[in-house]
Amino acid sequence: MSLKYITPAERFKKYLPKDYVELVDYGPFGKTQDEAGPGNMGQFKELMEEHPMCSGCWMAYYIRLIFASLPQPEETVTLGTAGCGRLAISQAAVPFIYGNYGDQNAMASGLTRAFRLRFPDKHKDVITIAGDGGTMDIGFSMTMHSWIRGEKFTTIMLDNEVYGNTGGQESGMSPKGAILKMAPLGKKGEKMPATDLAKAAGCVYTVRMSPTNIKKAAKIIRRAIFVAREVGPTFIHAYTSCNIEYSIPTEDVFADAKEKEKTRFQFEEYMTDEAKAVIERVEAEEKAAKRAKKAEVV
Amino acid sequence: MDASQRPQLDKKKADINYILKEAPREQHFITGAQAMAEAVKRANVDMAIAYPITPQSEVMHLVGDIYAQGHIKEYYRAEEELGTMSAIAGAARAGVRLFTATSGPGLLRGLEAIVSWSGHRVPAVLGILTRVVNAPLSIQPDNIEMAYMMHCGAVMLHAENQQDTFDYTLAAFAITEKVDVYIPVAVATEGFFVTHAKGYVDMTADDICLNDFDPVAAPVPAMDNETPPARIQRDAPVQKSNFMSYLIHSVWQQEIWDSNKRAMKYIYEYLGGPIEVQNPEADVFVLGSGCAAAQCREAHRYAQEDGLSVGFVKVKAIRPFPTQEIRDALKNAKAVIVPEHNIIGWLCKEVKAAIPNGGIVVEGPRVYGGMTLPVELIMKEIHTALGLEYDLKL
Numbered sequence: 220m221s222l223k224y225i226t227p228a229e230r231f232k233k234y235l236p237k238d239y240v241e242l243v244d245y246g247p248f249g250k251t252q253d254e255a256g257p258g259n260m261g262q263f264k265e266l267m268e269e270h271p272m273c274s275g276c277w278m279a280y281y282i283r284l285i286f287a288s289l290p291q292p293e294e295t296v297t298l299g300t301a302g303c304g305r306l307a308i309s310q311a312a313v314p315f316i317y318g319n320y321g322d323q324n325a326m327a328s329g330l331t332r333a334f335r336l337r338f339p340d341k342h343k344d345v346i347t348i349a350g351d352g353g354t355m356d357i358g359f360s361m362t363m364h365s366w367i368r369g370e371k372f373t374t375i376m377l378d379n380e381v382y383g384n385t386g387g388q389e390s391g392m393s394p395k396g397a398i399l400k401m402a403p404l405g406k407k408g409e410k411m412p413a414t415d416l417a418k419a420a421g422c423v424y425t426v427r428m429s430p431t432n433i434k435k436a437a438k439i440i441r442r443a444i445f446v447a448r449e450v451g452p453t454f455i456h457a458y459t460s461c462n463i464e465y466s467i468p469t470e471d472v473f474a475d476a477k478e479k480e481k482t483r484f485q486f487e488e489y490m491t492d493e494a495k496a497v498i499e500r501v502e503a504e505e506k507a508a509k510r511a512k513k514a515e516v517v
Numbered sequence: 518m519d520a521s522q523r524p525q526l527d528k529k530k531a532d533i534n535y536i537l538k539e540a541p542r543e544q545h546f547i548t549g550a551q552a553m554a555e556a557v558k559r560a561n562v563d564m565a566i567a568y569p570i571t572p573q574s575e576v577m578h579l580v581g582d583i584y585a586q587g588h589i590k591e592y593y594r595a596e597e598e599l600g601t602m603s604a605i606a607g608a609a610r611a612g613v614r615l616f617t618a619t620s621g622p623g624l625l626r627g628l629e630a631i632v633s634w635s636g637h638r639v640p641a642v643l644g645i646l647t648r649v650v651n652a653p654l655s656i657q658p659d660n661i662e663m664a665y666m667m668h669c670g671a672v673m674l675h676a677e678n679q680q681d682t683f684d685y686t687l688a689a690f691a692i693t694e695k696v697d698v699y700i701p702v703a704v705a706t707e708g709f710f711v712t713h714a715k716g717y718v719d720m721t722a723d724d725i726c727l728n729d730f731d732p733v734a735a736p737v738p739a740m741d742n743e744t745p746p747a748r749i750q751r752d753a754p755v756q757k758s759n760f761m762s763y764l765i766h767s768v769w770q771q772e773i774w775d776s777n778k779r780a781m782k783y784i785y786e787y788l789g790g791p792i793e794v795q796n797p798e799a800d801v802f803v804l805g806s807g808c809a810a811a812q813c814r815e816a817h818r819y820a821q822e823d824g825l826s827v828g829f830v831k832v833k834a835i836r837p838f839p840t841q842e843i844r845d846a847l848k849n850a851k852a853v854i855v856p857e858h859n860i861i862g863w864l865c866k867e868v869k870a871a872i873p874n875g876g877i878v879v880e881g882p883r884v885y886g887g888m889t890l891p892v893e894l895i896m897k898e899i900h901t902a903l904g905l906e907y908d909l910k911l
């Protein structure tokens with residue numbers, strides 16, 4: 220229904236902004252990943268194109284990747300909080316709710332439950348996308364409790380290990396010893412063990428990663444969303460460097476992300492048996508559909 | 518079991534006008550907390566979210582009970598008040614009818630979310646069962662938190678007793694959902710004095726409930742991707758330029774306060790107006806809201822018995838504030854006594870600002886921290902205003 224709703228009537232197409240028509244014709248609404256997923260980023264119209272974030276911001280890249288990976292953007296609602304990320308998220312062609320400081324997971328709890336009440340026969344994907352400050356500091360209680368209550372939505376933490384938007388203060392996710400604003404002598408405490416906390420709080424699928432591999436990162440995002448629909452809370456802890464506050468030259472951003480992959484952001488994927496069953500089923504279905512399509516073409 | 522799979526009670530759905538004005542009623546002797554929950558039961562609420570700041574009231578426990586009985590589709594205990602109020606804001610985006618209640622410190626903890634409800638056009642009903650906020654702490658009633666609520670754009674009603682609590686709460690659902698209002702409505706009443714005490718309440722049968730919530734009849738569409746017109750970035754801050762951001766904020770805020778004003782016609786429709794006036798020709802008036810109104814009413818009765826020229830004004834709506842109505846009611850008054858259950862006298866300040874001759878307002882008597890308001894204190898002020906002696910014996 221909603222897909223039909225965003226699709227313009229043929230005869231009105233010529234009056235609509237070209238951008239919009241192209242998004243519907245070539246963008247990912249109603250399409251498979253093969254047709255319009257991240258593999259085609261740049262070739263097809265994306266849900267998020269321009270963004271107002273710093274040039275070379277690794278977070279902006281990953282946010283684009285999230286939008287390009289959505290299983291059904293036409294049925295997705297994103298929620299966020301203050302931070303650089305929301306500047307981009309709010310400009311994407313997917314509904315976005317900007318709440319109060321760090322309350323994205325509490326809002327998502329209400330939203331997900333209300334969606335299930337109103338649309339019991341549909342999957343409405345709800346995703347919170349917030350920084351390390353919003354997810355693990357100011358929003359910590361609301362993040363943890365949404366997991367403890369088993370709320371069925373995906374939490375994505377854009378961990379740049381600093382408060383980028385407010386000018387570079389230490390966060391709970393900054394590494395120990397980092398000299399940052401408000402940590403003039405270096406951060407005293409350890410980086411918070413986010414994925415361990417998520418597991419302990421009941422997340423059924425958690426991943427920690429530095430998203431250097433587009434295909435793999437997209438697969439993880441989709442897995443998290445599919446599992447959240449059916450089983451319970453899912454969490455992706457992704458490294459998205461702040462090249463401004465950590466002084467990473469734009470040309471070195473990727474190398475830095477690669478480097479972090481070997482240390483603090485070593486790939487770690489955890490899933491419960493129930494989550495695994497969903498992933499295996501969905502991915503087998505996708506493969507079968509792909510094979511069938513190939514056969515059709517031949 | 519998913520909330521949507523729970524069996525629904527077979528209730529007759531009706532219009533608010535029928536429920537409030539025509540449906541047969543039966544008298545019950547119940548607490549204010551029960552009266553609020555009974556109203557919620559009849560409001561056909563989709564979702565209630567609770568946080569236990571007891572013992573100010575048991576409203577949200579009782580709402581849990583009526584959820585268990587099937588009168589409400591979804592209910593859960595949130596992590597704390599900010600989480601509760603944020604979850605209400607989230608659920609509202611999906612287009613459902615919502616209720617929660619809190620008081621005192623809980624209201625302040627949730628205030629960051631609550632103050633954004635109006636701007637987000639959240640059509641929710643909030644029960645405020647007043648309770649001490651300031652140190653030294655007490656768990657007794659004191660309605661100072663209403664002062665903090667007064668500037669967030671929400672419509673605010675102040676119930677005098679158990680009957681008001683029932684009627685105002687039901688009416689609140691109708692008011693908040695009007696397309697030309699569509700901002701939250703708070704129904705406040707005093708913790709303990711009303712919430713824990715029993716009073717007579719004429720109630721409609723509980724197998725009749727309000728018509729279903731209609732998410733399409735809204736000035737801003739729900740975020741359900743189903744409700745046209747599409748609005749992709751419903752709540753994103755405007756980032757184009759600071760100037761645009763200021764401009765849009767101010768235009769939007771003006772619209773919120775206009776929505777608040779537009780609620781007045783529904784306050785007339787459902788509550789018979791924002792104020793109640795008795796003995797309009799009097800020289801001296803006692804004016805109050807909530808529990809203080811009950812004490813003013815009593816003082817007015819004593820004064821009548823004594824043949825004194827005393828009138829009574831009860832203020833039902835705090836927001837929109839009935840400026841013109843109060844001005845009209847007090848146009849010939851020589852003195853207005855405003856007793857209150859808080860130290861700062863927020864109602865008194867509003868009345869002073871509303872009338873051209875604010876100097877006639879007598880500030881107080883005020884009690885706070887959970888004290889009751891003796892009628893004798895009001896009588897003393899009445900006598901003083903009339904130039905009479907009064908032997909105050911407490």
Ligand code: SF4
Pocket residue numbers: 272273275276277278279303379383384460461462463464
């Ligand atoms: S401040 Fe850092 S996180 Fe924010 S946009 Fe710039 S590089 Fe990205």
